[in-house]
Amino acid sequence: MIARIGKKLDHYYYHQFVGAAFYGVVLGIAMNYFWQPGHIYSSGFNGLAQLIDTLTGGRFPVAWGIACANLPLLLLAWLTLSKRFAIFTAMAVVLSAIFVPLFATKTVLTSDPLMCAIFGGGLNGMAVGTALRCGLGTGGLDIIGMILKQHFRTKVGSVNLAFNALIMIGAGLTYGWQYALYSIIGVVVSAHFIDVFYTHQQQIQEMIVTNKPEMMCEHIQQKMRRGVTIIDSAHGGYTGKDKSVLLTVVTQHELGDLREAIKEVDPQAFYSESKVEHTGGRFFEPEP
Incomplete structure (x- = not known):
């Protein structure tokens, strides 16, 4: 009996676990080794969490922002998409909130904002696209994108791109407009990699x-x-x-x-x- 249950869990859920863990690890690397050293803002709710962290002077860390901002959309996913999708998306959100502070480092690979935007955006797009391909979301705009895709056949990467104008304005007001432009490059790279890795759409x-x-x-x-x-x-x-x-x-x-x-x-x-x-x-x- 236990063997049969284990086999069923392995068949249906193993790749969701792996996708959630992969997303959390890669996001932690992108955030700590590229976005923060280059003053680059991520797309979606991760970028919103960065903005909140900056505006509060670090009193509301990025990890808390990721968890709290995603809670209403996780409830929306539970009600409109599927319970399984909502559960594994919640797992991806929790793991990302854990790995972002876990990968915190003083090591700076590069502070060049263009390099940080390109590589951070590429890693983020790869992580999000892989998670979606594994059957789970990463919270935030991905849930909105999945809902719109289900009803209007809209590509998820394009939806992400359309909803990030306010985050980029926040980046411009916080770090200067040149960093907002670099952040836009990162968002475009991320959106492209999402569509490359999320081949279901x-x-x-x-x-x-x-x-x-x-x-x-x-x-x-x-x-x-x-x-x-x-x-x-x-x-x-x-x-x-x-x-x-x-x-x-x-x-x-x-x-x-x-x-x-x-x-x-x-x-x-x-x-x-x-x-x-x-x-x-x-x-x-x-x-x-």
């Missing part, structure tokens, strides 16, 4: 030309929960043979499984891929 249209349409359709649906449209009566211009054309849309994360399914059914099938900007109708979105 990137949609790909696949066109498959095959003479085994029914078998191909069945095999794709067995491997992933995706609909397939079959267009019959296609005609090969070179071979002169009748073919069928299959159309489906998957996420970037599912692309490897789709290619494997195609090769298993028909190694000679021709297929092409193109990025999709928007889908409507009944495109399946897994629960966060």
